Amino acid sequence: MDAWFEEDEEVFFHARDPYTRVDVLNSSRHVRIEVDGVTVADSRNPRILFETGLPARYYLPKTDVRLDLLEPTDTATHCPYKGTAEYWTVNGKKDLAWSYRTPLPESTKVAGLIAFYDEKLDVYVDGELQERPKSKFA
Numbered sequence: 329m330d331a332w333f334e335e336d337e338e339v340f341f342h343a344r345d346p347y348t349r350v351d352v353l354n355s356s357r358h359v360r361i362e363v364d365g366v367t368v369a370d371s372r373n374p375r376i377l378f379e380t381g382l383p384a385r386y387y388l389p390k391t392d393v394r395l396d397l398l399e400p401t402d403t404a405t406h407c408p409y410k411g412t413a414e415y416w417t418v419n420g421k422k423d424l425a426w427s428y429r430t431p432l433p434e435s436t437k438v439a440g441l442i443a444f445y446d447e448k449l450d451v452y453v454d455g456e457l458q459e460r461p462k463s464k465f466a
Contacts, residue, residue, distance in 0.1 A: 367394070
């Protein structure tokens with residue numbers, strides 16, 4: 329077998345769950361990300377990605393992220409809804425941030441934006457520290 333298909337579309341990672349949904353919404357919330365007390369990102373135009381069964385994720389423009397604190401890693405993960413992600417070490421913490429350079433069609437609004445594992449750092453939304461979500465990534 330050379331390829332796996334659902335109808336006429338090739339499946340690259342694993343089959344999609346018909347009960348999983350991914351939505352990406354523009355927002356004007358003020359999102360600030362801190363790692364060990366250091367502000368790593370500060371944005372007033374995040375995109376929020378909602379995916380069934382996972383915490384909402386803030387995807388931030390690279391211009392709002394301190395790229396000098398990010399170091400690329402060799403890690404890559406694959407999602408049938410978003411595509412292939414590349415990762416960064418942030419302020420010494422491995423694989424704390426990721427991005428989809430060329431996401432799949434349903435997630436194109438996060439192309440080139442950076443997200444962080446909210447479970448492992450401090451997220452402030454409109455000045456309020458958010459509770460760290462509990463997920464399999466904690």
